[in-house]
Amino acid sequence: MNQDKLWEPSRRIELQYARALRNLARTLIKITKGKSPSEIIDTLEEYAKSRAFIGFAEKVAMKMVTGLFRDVGHSWRRAAYKNGKGRELYEALMKELQGKRGAHLDWLIRDNTYRIVTLPENIGKDVATYIERESLKGRRASDIEREIAKMFPQHTKANAELIARTQVSYTQTNLIRVRAESMGLNWYVWRAVGGGKGDGRTRSSHAAMSGVLVNWNDPPAPEDLFPRFTKTGRPYRNTLGHYHAGQAPNCRCYPETIVDLEEIDSFPARVYMNGRIVTMSRKQIEQLIGGLD
Ligand SMILES: [Zn+2]
Known part of the structure; x- marks a missing residue:
């Protein structure tokens, strides 16, 4: 399926x-x-x-x-x-x-x-x-x-x-x-329509978030994690702040609940934690999510 x-x-x-x-x-x-x-x-x-x-x-x-x-x-x-x-x-x-x-x-x-x-x-x-x-x-x-x-x-x-x-x-x-x-179940995988490449309409920061593990209590700020720059080299101001998949204007992303580790595409996997994205092994993720046996 x-x-x-x-x-x-x-x-x-x-x-x-x-x-x-x-x-x-x-x-x-x-x-x-x-x-x-x-x-x-x-x-x-x-x-x-x-x-x-x-x-x-x-x-x-x-x-x-x-x-x-x-x-x-x-x-x-x-x-x-x-x-x-x-x-x-x-x-x-x-x-x-x-x-x-x-x-x-x-x-x-x-x-x-x-x-x-x-x-x-x-x-x-x-x-x-x-x-x-x-x-x-x-x-x-x-x-x-x-x-x-x-x-x-x-x-x-x-x-x-x-x-x-x-x-x-x-x-x-x-x-x-x-x-x-x-x-x-406190973790989900951020899914962007069209995956990591997007489908042409997906904003680049959300395509980059595709596949990242996120905790419901700690929404990321994709625009800060993956900033876009103006012609003069300055990052665009982030007006959207922190939010979950699917919760920004025009966003078509969605959260995929992690019921077991099957939902995770591959290991090591990217995890959003403490304001940045880190890479974690299967073992580390098992410990992090806990209780999934
Ligand atoms: Zn989106």
């Missing part, structure tokens, strides 16, 4: 979610078409408060989160099955399903709903900020208005797409993490 595929977020859920957000962007563009900037801001504000829209956001978030939850549950069962500790993992999973599951899922649904619900308002704020900034430069109101009319559709689509591309991975990682930690 292909381990990589086992933990990768389902394409189907991603596509469904992206489609819903694209439709939302289209609606926002339609209802503001031909309006002045101040009318656009009012329209977006009003739309954000409408029952129909909030219902839509809840439905889309719920579908995405529960879909991922089901898939992650499936991944756990498959991992448990292929692993000698099947029974143990299965029982822990069952217990977790009855316990904290509800609260965590509710939180994830609410968090994702919030991101959608605040989208129209945030775009409205961007419009307001743009007007303010350009007016301060002394630009003519009619010019600013024309520019907004031109940029609005693109800006709205880009914002919706960013949510679509970011939230599925983010939520998936969150679901995997809660479950892994409740079972005392």
